[in-house]
Amino acid sequence: MHLRIAHLYPRRMSIYGDRGNVTTLVRRARWRDIAVSVDEVEREDALEAKRYDLFFFGGGQDQEQDTVARDLAKKGPGIREAIRGGAAALAVCGGYQLFGRYYQPAEADRLAGIGIFDAHTEAGPRRFIGNVTATPEADGLGGIPLVGFENHSGLTFLGGTARPLAVVRTGHGNNGHDKTEGCVAGSAVGTYLHGSLLPKNPHLADWLLLRALRRRHTDLPGLRPLDDALEQDVNESLAGRAA
Amino acid sequence: MRHALALATARVLAAAARRRGGGATSLPGLAALKLDPGFIRRRSRRLAGSVVVTGTNGKTTTARFLGAAFGAAGRSVVHNQSGSNLLRGIASTLAAARLPSSGRKPWGVLEVDEATVPGACRELRPRVVVVTNLFRDQLDRYGELKRTAEYLRTGLASLPKSSTVVLNADDPLVASLGKGLKCRVRYYGIEDVSRSRPSLPHAADAVSDPKSGALLRYEAVFVGHLGHYRGTSLRRPKPQVRLTAFRTGGAVEVRSGRQTVGLTLKLPGTYNAYNALAALAAAEAAGIDVAKAAEAVSATTAAFGRQESVEVGGRAVRIGLIKNPTGADEVIRTLAEAPGKKRILVLINDNFADGRDVSWLWDTDFETLRGRTERIAVGGLRGRDMALRLKYAGFPTGDLPRYGSVEEALREELRQVPEGGTLDVLPTYTAMLELRRTLAQAGHVKHFLD
Known part of the structure; x- marks a missing residue:
C-alpha cells in the first residue's frame, strides 16, 4: 500500500507548527508499513491533483495567504475534484479559510476560496488566542476530545449544508458565537486548531489516514492499532487542564 | 519634584524587593512611570546617549558584547541585563543606576522588546538602534511577524537625523526597515558563504517578495531565513560591516570600510557571529573604534542561559535557551556538531513569558539530534508535548525519563552524568529562570547578574 500526500504551499502556509501534522501522518503510516510520499506544492509548481490521496494545507500570514489565494484560482478546481472523488484533506487556519467560499479581510479585497466547505470567513475585531478543547461531532471520532491552540482573527460562519467538526468546550472556535469548531465535508476536515493538531489527536490522524487509503483501497477494513499511550496522555492532560 | 519623588519611590521599592531576596523587577519602574510619565525621558538625560538593542533573537548577547565594547573604550554602561525589556523594566534600570549630574556620563545599553520600540524611541531618543533579526516568536502575543515589523518601522521613523539605525542586511524583513528613514542607516552581514546551508530550514519565515509574492x-x-537573497522587488543591501572570513576555532575576520579586524569568538554558532557583527556595527555607530570593540567582543563569555556552563559537583551543566524554532534550531545544530554523544534534558514551559503556544516545537528540527544522544530526558509544564515531539522525531520514547519539577529533573539527570561529563539543558525562558533558581539555591551561581 502506498499513500500519496500533497502538502500545499509549505513555504508560504506553514506557521505554528502545522508541519507537525504531515510528520504525524507520515510516521503513523510508516509504523504500519504503509509507504508514504509527500510532494510539496508551491505556486511555482504544477499540481496534478487527482494523483493524491490526502491534501494538507496549513496556516499563513496575510500577505502569503493573498498570494496563495490567487494561485488557488488555478489549482482549486483540481483539488475540489480530487476531494469529491474521495481524497482526504486537512486544512488548518488560513488553509481552512481558503477551503471555504471566501475570506473577507478588514481592509483588503475579498479572497476567493475554493468552496470545499460551505463556509465563509470575515475579519473579526479581535484575535482569538489560546488553548481549545472541543468535542467532535463527526462520525468515527468516538467523541474523544480534540485539543489544540487557536490563533486567528478571522470569524468563520458555516452555511446551511455544512457540518461542524466539533463543539467547543473551551476556547472560541469558528467565530466565538455559535460554539462550532471547524468543518467536515466528506473526508475533508477544516479547523482552526494548531498545536500541532494531529500528534495530540491521533484519532483524527487515523480518521484521515483511513479515508485517504480507502480512496484506492476501498476494501480496507481498518488500520492496525498503535501504542498511543503517550498521545492519549498529552490529549487527556490538555483536555483536563482546560476543564 | 515629581521626578525626584518617582526616583525615590522606585528605589525604596527596589530595596524592599532585594530584602525579600528578589532581584530586579519591573515594579519599581512601573511605580516611577505612574508618578512621572516622563521618567525615562528625564532620567535618560543623565546618559551620554543610549543604544537600543531589539529583534527576536540575540538581544541579550548583543547587548553584552556592546557593554564590553563600551568598557574597552573607557565608558561605563547602564544595561537592563536582568530586568524586563518593556518600558517599566527600562525605568527600573534607570532608577537603580547611579547617574551623577556631573562628570563623565555613562551610556545606556538597553534591550527593548519589539512592541516597545516605538515607546523606547520616543522616550530615550537613542543615538543608535540595532535590530538583530525578526523570527517567528511569541506569535501568540503579537499576532504576525509583519505586525512586529510595523512596530519597529514606527519607532525607527520617529528617530532624528542624528541617530543611526544598524540593520541586519541578511534578514530581508529587517533590511527593508532601512527604507525611507530620516536618520543614518548602516548594515551588517556575513559575506563568507563557506558556513552556509544548502536550503532554507523548515522554521524559516518571510520568504516571499513583498510586492510580487514570489x-x-x-x-x-546562514541561520533561519538569514542569508544572501534576492527578490523581484528587493535585494540584499551591501553591508558596511561585514564578516569576510570564518577561520577555525571561532576566529573570524570582519571588515568595516577599509579597516580589517580579527576576532576570536568564545561563543559557538553562526548566530553568535551575527550577534558580534551587530555589536561591532552598533559600537562603531556610537563612536567606538572597531579594533577596540573587536578585542572586547573576543574576550566576552556567554550570558546566563546562552550556552553558559555551570560547574556542579565535578560535572558541567551547559544551558542553551530555546524559545522559538530558529533559535532552537541553531542551539541544536551547534550541539549536534560538537564531538561525542550528548546527555540532554529539554525543559518546556508554556507560561506567558514563554509564549502559551508550544506548536513551535513541531517547527524545530529535533531530528538533528538523532543518533547523537547518549541519553535524553524531558520536563517542564509541557514535558509531555516534548516527549511526543521526540517520538515523532524518531527517538525511542518507551522509557524516556519525564519530570515534573525542574529541580527533580536536574538532580536525577545529573546523577546519570559521570564525573567530568556534561549535561546539556535546553530550557524555555521560564524554565531557565527556574533552573537558575535551583542552581542558586545550591550555591552554584549567584541569584541575579547584577
Missing part, C-alpha cells in the same frame, strides 16, 4: 531566491542561507 519566493525569494537564496544563494546562501
Whole structure:
C-alpha cells in the first residue's frame, strides 16, 4: 500500500507548527508499513491533483495567504475534484479559510476560496488566542476530545449544508458565537486548531489516514492499532487542564 | 519634584524587593512611570546617549558584547541585563543606576522588546538602534511577524537625523526597515558563504517578495531565513560591516570600510557571529573604534542561559535557551556538531513569558539530534508535548525519563552524568529562570547578574 500526500504551499502556509501534522501522518503510516510520499506544492509548481490521496494545507500570514489565494484560482478546481472523488484533506487556519467560499479581510479585497466547505470567513475585531478543547461531532471520532491552540482573527460562519467538526468546550472556535469548531465535508476536515493538531489527536490522524487509503483501497477494513499511550496522555492532560 | 519623588519611590521599592531576596523587577519602574510619565525621558538625560538593542533573537548577547565594547573604550554602561525589556523594566534600570549630574556620563545599553520600540524611541531618543533579526516568536502575543515589523518601522521613523539605525542586511524583513528613514542607516552581514546551508530550514519565515509574492531566491542561507537573497522587488543591501572570513576555532575576520579586524569568538554558532557583527556595527555607530570593540567582543563569555556552563559537583551543566524554532534550531545544530554523544534534558514551559503556544516545537528540527544522544530526558509544564515531539522525531520514547519539577529533573539527570561529563539543558525562558533558581539555591551561581 502506498499513500500519496500533497502538502500545499509549505513555504508560504506553514506557521505554528502545522508541519507537525504531515510528520504525524507520515510516521503513523510508516509504523504500519504503509509507504508514504509527500510532494510539496508551491505556486511555482504544477499540481496534478487527482494523483493524491490526502491534501494538507496549513496556516499563513496575510500577505502569503493573498498570494496563495490567487494561485488557488488555478489549482482549486483540481483539488475540489480530487476531494469529491474521495481524497482526504486537512486544512488548518488560513488553509481552512481558503477551503471555504471566501475570506473577507478588514481592509483588503475579498479572497476567493475554493468552496470545499460551505463556509465563509470575515475579519473579526479581535484575535482569538489560546488553548481549545472541543468535542467532535463527526462520525468515527468516538467523541474523544480534540485539543489544540487557536490563533486567528478571522470569524468563520458555516452555511446551511455544512457540518461542524466539533463543539467547543473551551476556547472560541469558528467565530466565538455559535460554539462550532471547524468543518467536515466528506473526508475533508477544516479547523482552526494548531498545536500541532494531529500528534495530540491521533484519532483524527487515523480518521484521515483511513479515508485517504480507502480512496484506492476501498476494501480496507481498518488500520492496525498503535501504542498511543503517550498521545492519549498529552490529549487527556490538555483536555483536563482546560476543564 | 515629581521626578525626584518617582526616583525615590522606585528605589525604596527596589530595596524592599532585594530584602525579600528578589532581584530586579519591573515594579519599581512601573511605580516611577505612574508618578512621572516622563521618567525615562528625564532620567535618560543623565546618559551620554543610549543604544537600543531589539529583534527576536540575540538581544541579550548583543547587548553584552556592546557593554564590553563600551568598557574597552573607557565608558561605563547602564544595561537592563536582568530586568524586563518593556518600558517599566527600562525605568527600573534607570532608577537603580547611579547617574551623577556631573562628570563623565555613562551610556545606556538597553534591550527593548519589539512592541516597545516605538515607546523606547520616543522616550530615550537613542543615538543608535540595532535590530538583530525578526523570527517567528511569541506569535501568540503579537499576532504576525509583519505586525512586529510595523512596530519597529514606527519607532525607527520617529528617530532624528542624528541617530543611526544598524540593520541586519541578511534578514530581508529587517533590511527593508532601512527604507525611507530620516536618520543614518548602516548594515551588517556575513559575506563568507563557506558556513552556509544548502536550503532554507523548515522554521524559516518571510520568504516571499513583498510586492510580487514570489519566493525569494537564496544563494546562501546562514541561520533561519538569514542569508544572501534576492527578490523581484528587493535585494540584499551591501553591508558596511561585514564578516569576510570564518577561520577555525571561532576566529573570524570582519571588515568595516577599509579597516580589517580579527576576532576570536568564545561563543559557538553562526548566530553568535551575527550577534558580534551587530555589536561591532552598533559600537562603531556610537563612536567606538572597531579594533577596540573587536578585542572586547573576543574576550566576552556567554550570558546566563546562552550556552553558559555551570560547574556542579565535578560535572558541567551547559544551558542553551530555546524559545522559538530558529533559535532552537541553531542551539541544536551547534550541539549536534560538537564531538561525542550528548546527555540532554529539554525543559518546556508554556507560561506567558514563554509564549502559551508550544506548536513551535513541531517547527524545530529535533531530528538533528538523532543518533547523537547518549541519553535524553524531558520536563517542564509541557514535558509531555516534548516527549511526543521526540517520538515523532524518531527517538525511542518507551522509557524516556519525564519530570515534573525542574529541580527533580536536574538532580536525577545529573546523577546519570559521570564525573567530568556534561549535561546539556535546553530550557524555555521560564524554565531557565527556574533552573537558575535551583542552581542558586545550591550555591552554584549567584541569584541575579547584577
